[in-house]
Amino acid sequence: MTVCASAVTLTHMNILAICLPHRLLGVLLVCTTYLLATAALCAELSRPTQSVQLENRFLRRELSTSDGVARTTRIVNLLDGRQLIPTDSNEFRIRLSHSTASLEPDVELTCTDFEIDDITSTREGTVQHLTVQLTCRDRQLRAALHYHLDDNEPFLRKYLELTAAEAWVLERVDVESHAIQEAYQPYQLRAITAQGEANWKPGLGQPLYTHKCGTYWGIEFPAADNFVRDGNIHCGYLYGRQLEPNRTYRSYCAVLGMADDPQFARDAFFEYIDRTRVRPLRLQIQYNSWFDYAEGVDAKRFAKSVDAIHRELVERRGARPLSAYVIDSGWMDTTDWSETVWRVNGKFSPDLRESRDAARNAGSKLGLWISPGCLFGAQSAIGPMRAAGMEAIDPWMSMAGPNYMDQLEARMVELTRTGCAFFKLDGLFGHYITRNFELHGDRYGIAAMPQLLPDGLTGSDARLNDSRYDELKIYYLAAGTQRLMQLFGHLAEADPNIYIVISNGAYLSPWWLQHVDAVWMINAGDAASGSDRTGELVYRDGKYYELWQTEHTQFPLCSLFNHEPKKTANNETKDTFRRYLYMNLSRGTGFVELYIRPSALQDYDWDVLAEGLQWAESVFPTFGRVRMHGGDPEQQQVYGYTAWTGEQGYVSIHNPSDEAVEYSLILNRETGLLPSSQQATYQLSSPIPGDTRGLKSEYQFGDTLHLTLQPREIRILSFDTQRRDWNALRTLQNRTARDYVAPKPIPIEGHAVLGTWYYQASKQPHSREFTADGQCILRAGDAVQWTKPARVLSATEVIVEDTYLHRLLPDGSMDIEGRYHATK
Numbered sequence: 001m002t003v004c005a006s007a008v009t010l011t012h013m014n015i016l017a018i019c020l021p022h023r024l025l026g027v028l029l030v031c032t033t034y035l036l037a038t039a040a041l042c043a044e045l046s047r048p049t050q051s052v053q054l055e056n057r058f059l060r061r062e063l064s065t066s067d068g069v070a071r072t073t074r075i076v077n078l079l080d081g082r083q084l085i086p087t088d089s090n091e092f093r094i095r096l097s098h099s100t101a102s103l104e105p106d107v108e109l110t111c112t113d114f115e116i117d118d119i120t121s122t123r124e125g126t127v128q129h130l131t132v133q134l135t136c137r138d139r140q141l142r143a144a145l146h147y148h149l150d151d152n153e154p155f156l157r158k159y160l161e162l163t164a165a166e167a168w169v170l171e172r173v174d175v176e177s178h179a180i181q182e183a184y185q186p187y188q189l190r191a192i193t194a195q196g197e198a199n200w201k202p203g204l205g206q207p208l209y210t211h212k213c214g215t216y217w218g219i220e221f222p223a224a225d226n227f228v229r230d231g232n233i234h235c236g237y238l239y240g241r242q243l244e245p246n247r248t249y250r251s252y253c254a255v256l257g258m259a260d261d262p263q264f265a266r267d268a269f270f271e272y273i274d275r276t277r278v279r280p281l282r283l284q285i286q287y288n289s290w291f292d293y294a295e296g297v298d299a300k301r302f303a304k305s306v307d308a309i310h311r312e313l314v315e316r317r318g319a320r321p322l323s324a325y326v327i328d329s330g331w332m333d334t335t336d337w338s339e340t341v342w343r344v345n346g347k348f349s350p351d352l353r354e355s356r357d358a359a360r361n362a363g364s365k366l367g368l369w370i371s372p373g374c375l376f377g378a379q380s381a382i383g384p385m386r387a388a389g390m391e392a393i394d395p396w397m398s399m400a401g402p403n404y405m406d407q408l409e410a411r412m413v414e415l416t417r418t419g420c421a422f423f424k425l426d427g428l429f430g431h432y433i434t435r436n437f438e439l440h441g442d443r444y445g446i447a448a449m450p451q452l453l454p455d456g457l458t459g460s461d462a463r464l465n466d467s468r469y470d471e472l473k474i475y476y477l478a479a480g481t482q483r484l485m486q487l488f489g490h491l492a493e494a495d496p497n498i499y500i501v502i503s504n505g506a507y508l509s510p511w512w513l514q515h516v517d518a519v520w521m522i523n524a525g526d527a528a529s530g531s532d533r534t535g536e537l538v539y540r541d542g543k544y545y546e547l548w549q550t551e552h553t554q555f556p557l558c559s560l561f562n563h564e565p566k567k568t569a570n571n572e573t574k575d576t577f578r579r580y581l582y583m584n585l586s587r588g589t590g591f592v593e594l595y596i597r598p599s600a601l602q603d604y605d606w607d608v609l610a611e612g613l614q615w616a617e618s619v620f621p622t623f624g625r626v627r628m629h630g631g632d633p634e635q636q637q638v639y640g641y642t643a644w645t646g647e648q649g650y651v652s653i654h655n656p657s658d659e660a661v662e663y664s665l666i667l668n669r670e671t672g673l674l675p676s677s678q679q680a681t682y683q684l685s686s687p688i689p690g691d692t693r694g695l696k697s698e699y700q701f702g703d704t705l706h707l708t709l710q711p712r713e714i715r716i717l718s719f720d721t722q723r724r725d726w727n728a729l730r731t732l733q734n735r736t737a738r739d740y741v742a743p744k745p746i747p748i749e750g751h752a753v754l755g756t757w758y759y760q761a762s763k764q765p766h767s768r769e770f771t772a773d774g775q776c777i778l779r780a781g782d783a784v785q786w787t788k789p790a791r792v793l794s795a796t797e798v799i800v801e802d803t804y805l806h807r808l809l810p811d812g813s814m815d816i817e818g819r820y821h822a823t824k
Helices: 005-018 022-046 262-276 290-296 299-315 353-361 376-387 402-417 467-494 510-514 533-550 574-585 603-625 727-733
Strands: 051-055 059-064 071-077 088-090 093-097 107-110 115-124 127-136 141-150 155-164 168-179 208-210 215-219 227-229 232-243 254-258 284-288 324-327 366-370 420-425 499-502 518-520 591-596 627-630 639-644 648-654 661-666 681-685 698-700 704-709 714-720 755-761 764-770 775-780 783-792 797-800 804-808 814-816 820-822
Touching: 051 127, 051 141, 059 141, 059 155, 059 254, 071 088, 155 168, 155 232, 168 254, 208 262, 215 232, 215 262, 232 467, 254 262, 262 510, 262 603, 284 290, 284 299, 284 420, 290 299, 290 591, 299 324, 299 353, 299 603, 324 353, 324 420, 353 366, 402 420, 402 467, 467 499, 533 574, 533 627, 574 603, 574 648, 574 714, 591 603, 603 639, 603 648, 603 727, 627 661, 648 661, 648 704, 704 714, 755 814, 755 820, 764 820
Parallel strands: 284 324, 284 591, 324 366, 366 420, 420 499, 499 518
Antiparallel strands: 051 059, 059 071, 088 168, 093 107, 093 168, 115 127, 127 141, 141 155, 155 254, 168 232, 208 215, 215 254, 227 232, 627 639, 639 648, 648 714, 661 704, 681 698, 681 714, 755 764, 764 775, 775 783, 783 797, 797 804, 804 814, 814 820
């Protein structure tokens, strides 16, 4: 209990009185009577107070402590003037057991099972701290609730500390648990699947909101399990590990934030993510070797492409140096990782010095592709690692295995310290089709539930798609996520400016951005399907629409990795490439990885590429607020992207249909304009000549754009408070007079190449069909990817689109582009 200073003073006064002369006793008696009254009042105040609160200019949270129980009684949003009054409140909720493998009933405790011991309030600089100490004597548990509120932040953090006298397994902890009828959960899906193409939707680490009072809620942990059920808000996560006796466990922080309007709570939440992300959003433009050389990359080829890109984009066309040049799969020696993982193969110097030098000479840095789970080209290394005691699960490595993850972390930190400034981590908990889970985590201290498992079940078994196994699967995802967070933290210590992308097998939680820079969009192929650029855009933008509008995924588009733009052949006009590139870049992601083949690009291709990248540079300040507008691309509806700051904005618009369409767009807050922009006047312009036709020269907040879009038309519109000068981009547009002219298909009737050829690419079945009228049809499974013209070079060679060489081999098989081996 808090000790009263006056009571301490009284004790000293009584002792002092014994030593005083008799003539002062009368005065002392009066003083003593006063102090006794003061002491009685202080003793009353030293009991837990009836109400405490934290407040700044954005929010106020009030807690009652009557009956010795802590409860939130009111949350006031000082931005929108509304308030939340929970009809019931548990400041926390925990679920305990002696083992996740036990059939005994769990023990569920809430704040009402604990008595308040003490309440203290302190301040450190601009941060208010409130701590409530509690005890559950029946279970010999001590708890401490900590609330932190910064004077300058529109959100409050809260965490729980637990100390147990005996060994308990903490199965789940809810750091916030309240009955709030207006709470809602925008993302409703849960598909934690082991098997299923494009069906990986765990729903972990998603925020919650309230309808009438503009608030957002969540846990600062990507694997959190936040949900609203029967009007009750639960912000917590599954843990499944033992609380060591007399050792304090600290939970991840809950966050409660304010929006000035409940309709725009998502915007406020994204602003919170932007303020708390591990590194500021930045425009990371880089080259990746995969679509250039695939597994055939080596030090000389890589350096050749680096030199060509720097010469064409930077030296000749004035683009800024790329952020990184990345060696994709093909650099690692997978023969034996029993002692050191991710060793360099003989195609590169042992320390990658030549490749680092090539990037440095281009004013850039080296990046690497790594598969933490050892998928794809790294899978052959798993056997020796398993034999050496590193934790493997069928069919890949465990993200929670201490031996393997320690080895992986040590190697990645070493690579970072020697100059690797970027990592693409491809294959964490699986990939596009298959995921895998630890079913026997008890061997290294994470949750196991053998009572659930039928005989013969493996970590990627299709039977695991059943939701009855979800808790076990989440225990593994949470443990693996926690270990990855530690790894990312150590990489940031080695290089505070490192750039990290998590790709296949990750999941879309915005709280990843407190640890990494971008996340793969998950349920999409790496190659955008489509027979032409319109088809490619519709495929990828259809996936964006699915995330943003259909599924209501709460993740900022500015930090999505989308595996584009791609340019590996000279096969389209400047205007076609330009509009595809602008539309692609208008998605607003700060991570732009170029999948290009420098040797195939012509001068006019380089012109367009430099132009698009310079446009992205000019509008990048808006990317943090990008959003979609319009309809569903897959339904041939007009759509696009838009992003704004107070000084500038842009709108991209695409009509993917074969018919002219009338389209209108109101420039208001729903479109992304800021409330502070209501008095601004924006000058309309476009980097592409003709795109402003039929439109006014100036626009303000609340105005409507009215356009007639021609079939398959793309328009790019820019809005600036100061007149925009596009002369540098216009110079690039006019730099090369020559343009692409498509070759005519040449009939190849009777040639041995005719028919359908089958092969594997990215572990998936593909085929290429050559028709007698001179066409090549590429399919992934049964889905057509593209149809392109082919012509005969010789009795054994056919070239597609004057770029992709197909060569018949003596054994009757076919070599495709030097990358794939196909048979009929």
